[in-house]
Amino acid sequence: MIQEFKKIWKQYAITMLWLLGLLWPLLGIHPDGTLSFKQTVNVWSYIFAGTFICFIFYIINKSGNFEFFTKPVVNTSQKLGDIVQAMPSWIWKSALLIGAIIYPILTGRYPTDVVINVLLYICLGLGLYVVVGLAGMLDLGHIAFYGVGAYTYAILNVQYGIGFWVCFPLAGLTACIAGCIVGYPTLRMRGDYLAIVTLGFGEIVRIILNNWMSLTNGPNGILGVKTIGILRPVMENGLTFEIFWVKKLEYFYYFALALAILTIIAVTRINFSRIGRALEAIREDETAAELMGVNTFYYKLLAYAMGAVFAGFAGALFAARMKFVSPESFTFLESVMVLSMVVLGGMSSIPGIILGVIALIVLPEVFRELESYRMLVFGLTMIIMMLFRPSGLIAAKRKKMMETKS
Amino acid sequence: MAHLELKNITVRFGGLYALSELSFAIHTGEILGLIGPNGAGKTTIFNVLTGVYKPTEGDVIFEGESILGKKPHKIFSRGVARTFQNIRLFSKMTALENTMVAMHCRSTKGVMGALLRTNSQKAEEAYIKEKALEALKFMGVIQFADTVASNLPYGSQRRLEIARALASEPKVLLLDEPAAGMNPSESSELMKDIARISERGIDVLLVEHDMKVVMGVCNRIVCVEHGIKIAEGSPQEIQNNPKVIEAYLGQPAATHD
Ligand SMILES: Nc1ncnc2c1ncn2[C@@H]1O[C@H](COP(=O)(O)OP(=O)(O)OP(=O)(O)O)[C@@H](O)[C@H]1O
Ligand SMILES: [Mg+2]
Numbered sequence: 001m002i003q004e005f006k007k008i009w010k011q012y013a014i015t016m017l018w019l020l021g022l023l024w025p026l027l028g029i030h031p032d033g034t035l036s037f038k039q040t041v042n043v044w045s046y047i048f049a050g051t052f053i054c055f056i057f058y059i060i061n062k063s064g065n066f067e068f069f070t071k072p073v074v075n076t077s078q079k080l081g082d083i084v085q086a087m088p089s090w091i092w093k094s095a096l097l098i099g100a101i102i103y104p105i106l107t108g109r110y111p112t113d114v115v116i117n118v119l120l121y122i123c124l125g126l127g128l129y130v131v132v133g134l135a136g137m138l139d140l141g142h143i144a145f146y147g148v149g150a151y152t153y154a155i156l157n158v159q160y161g162i163g164f165w166v167c168f169p170l171a172g173l174t175a176c177i178a179g180c181i182v183g184y185p186t187l188r189m190r191g192d193y194l195a196i197v198t199l200g201f202g203e204i205v206r207i208i209l210n211n212w213m214s215l216t217n218g219p220n221g222i223l224g225v226k227t228i229g230i231l232r233p234v235m236e237n238g239l240t241f242e243i244f245w246v247k248k249l250e251y252f253y254y255f256a257l258a259l260a261i262l263t264i265i266a267v268t269r270i271n272f273s274r275i276g277r278a279l280e281a282i283r284e285d286e287t288a289a290e291l292m293g294v295n296t297f298y299y300k301l302l303a304y305a306m307g308a309v310f311a312g313f314a315g316a317l318f319a320a321r322m323k324f325v326s327p328e329s330f331t332f333l334e335s336v337m338v339l340s341m342v343v344l345g346g347m348s349s350i351p352g353i354i355l356g357v358i359a360l361i362v363l364p365e366v367f368r369e370l371e372s373y374r375m376l377v378f379g380l381t382m383i384i385m386m387l388f389r390p391s392g393l394i395a396a397k398r399k400k401m402m403e404t405k406s
Numbered sequence: 407m408a409h410l411e412l413k414n415i416t417v418r419f420g421g422l423y424a425l426s427e428l429s430f431a432i433h434t435g436e437i438l439g440l441i442g443p444n445g446a447g448k449t450t451i452f453n454v455l456t457g458v459y460k461p462t463e464g465d466v467i468f469e470g471e472s473i474l475g476k477k478p479h480k481i482f483s484r485g486v487a488r489t490f491q492n493i494r495l496f497s498k499m500t501a502l503e504n505t506m507v508a509m510h511c512r513s514t515k516g517v518m519g520a521l522l523r524t525n526s527q528k529a530e531e532a533y534i535k536e537k538a539l540e541a542l543k544f545m546g547v548i549q550f551a552d553t554v555a556s557n558l559p560y561g562s563q564r565r566l567e568i569a570r571a572l573a574s575e576p577k578v579l580l581l582d583e584p585a586a587g588m589n590p591s592e593s594s595e596l597m598k599d600i601a602r603i604s605e606r607g608i609d610v611l612l613v614e615h616d617m618k619v620v621m622g623v624c625n626r627i628v629c630v631e632h633g634i635k636i637a638e639g640s641p642q643e644i645q646n647n648p649k650v651i652e653a654y655l656g657q658p659a660a661t662h663d
């Protein structure tokens with residue numbers, strides 16, 4: 001058995017030695033100039049022991065000695081998948097919905113906060129999905145529209161005292177206008193060039209927010225943004241209304257949930273319409289799409305603007321929840337995060353992206369103890385994902401249209 | 407009346423004249439063959455007709471009106487559809503979706519329609535699907551409707567490209583080497599299909615290297631070499647034209663060095 005896997009063993013040994021060489025400068029060279037080996041060898045031997053066990057399992061599995069165990073597992077998981085497929089979709093949809101509704105009641109403040117974050121990022125991720133997944137345009141500045149939406153609400157609310165429900169559509173509108181202004185000159189570019197331009201745009205927005213003191217209060221941000229207010233009927237001396245401020249996190253959760261659900265429905269409907277098809281055609285072959293009657297420039301701009309609108313809406317809600325906005329929240333790293341969610345989830349499948357968002361928001365929270373190694377673990381999972389599931393967590397499935405024919 | 411006409415077209419790429427002073431017309435109801443050795447400029451003609459290249463000089467007339475400088479999608483929706491020499495399907499979309507994309511210019515519902523799923527939007531989607539299925543059926547690839555385009559057999563991919571071009575019911579169809587890579591039985595099948603397309607009242611411009619196909623199906627043939635039209639006439643005339651024979655078989659031995 002060992003003979004068969006000679007090559008793999010050799011590679012493994014080399015990798016471990018390489019790792020040792022890599023670790024030593026990180027752990028063995030101290031700021032005061034002294035050198036040590038003990039800590040390096042310690043950490044290394046832990047990693048070595050761990051990977052060695054995994055490796056042994058891998059080899060036994062490869063040589064087929066695990067089949068008595070893996071076969072039934074694979075079989076049952078396949079059967080489970082078939083059962084889920086056979087179930088009408090409303091069953092699991094309503095189960096999910098009920099779960100989502102009772103979630104904040106069952107859990108505490110902190111888990112609710114994390115899930116609000118997840119819901120906002122779902123809106124952002126799905127907006128980006130329209131741009132990257134459907135139209136195939138690499139956008140590295142998507143977070144800028146989130147920022148535009150958030151600042152629109154913050155400025156209008158704090159300086160002019162305008163309420164949330166007026167500002168909410170306006171936030172979408174300003175994000176849309178920003179999207180058109182950026183998109184109009186830049187969307188003639190393709191691929192890498194477009195990525196660089198959008199990256200630049202994202203930074204420009206952040207720098208404007210940082211420096212336009214009179215409007216945005218610069219790096220200090222805007223404080224005292226009001227939360228959502230709704231009119232509540234009161235039955236004292238006839239029917240009157242009073243404003244009810246959504247201060248409690250649990251209540252806020254439902255607004256985020258509603259926005260996320262609306263976004264999911266909207267993006268799904270766009271996906272399976274002639275607009276979605278036109279965008280996918282552009283992604284597959286822009287020239288051919290133009291020659292088959294798709295106004296490629298218009299639809300690229302439309303995709304970009306739609307992505308911006310979803311981000312703008314999410315931004316307004318973000319500002320209402322934090323009651324504070326500052327340029328810090330809209331950095332390039334955030335754009336990369338959202339893009340990672342889309343890529344990790346599988347570029348062109350809506351459930352995949354939702355899963356990607358959950359993975360990238362919840363996992364870092366779970367691994368909070370690891371603190372400084374968090375990003376390392378994050379990077380490692382991304383690499384492993386790309387190796388084993390290059391088309392994302394849930395690969396896109398084509399809708400079978402003939403079966404649903406009425 | 408000439409349906410689609412090239413008038414004194416010159417296309418220059420830097421110092422290279424891909425087409426020079428080229429004129430010919432596709433008449434109503436005919437299948438016009440376009441032949442010429444490799445690099446003669448046939449695909450360039452397609453690109454000029456569909457608005458991909460703007461010619462350096464000359465004019466393109468369609469139904470009595472110049473379509474020079476119009477965007478490709480505008481020209482397509484007016485009724486000039488094409489296929490590609492190297493298959494250019496939307497490879498990750500199904501055959502049906504590929505064909506439905508071509509119906510884009512025959513439908514109008516926008517974002518609001520899609521978001522609200524109004525009855526008129528649903529009706530339009532059904533209409534798009536019906537037309538697309540019709541085109542797939544016409545080209546005999548209906549069994550692949552739900553198959554992702556890149557998984558289709560090669561010959562069927564070529565047929566799907568034609569189906570996609572036909573879905574929007576164009577007036578002129580430009581076919582760029584549709585029989586390339588097909589075996590003899592497939593290409594004779596294709597000949598019949600081209601005749602059927604013509605019967606539907608669609609004018610066809612056919613670029614093809616397979617002389618059996620060209621001579622078998624075309625009413626008239628234009629031969630180009632180095633971007634210059636060297637002959638035009640019936641299949642018989644072209645077959646016996648010394649210039650054409652020279653272009654295809656090479657010049658007499660004396661001029662070789
Ligand atoms: N975009 C371009 N830029 C520069 N030169 C080009 C371009 N497109 C075509 N050419 C040149 O124009 C000439 C004609 O090319 P074209 O593709 O039209 O030939 P063709 O008749 O279709 O040949 P084939 O039978 O090989 O398809 C060739 O010399 C080609 O190199
Ligand atoms: Mg060619």
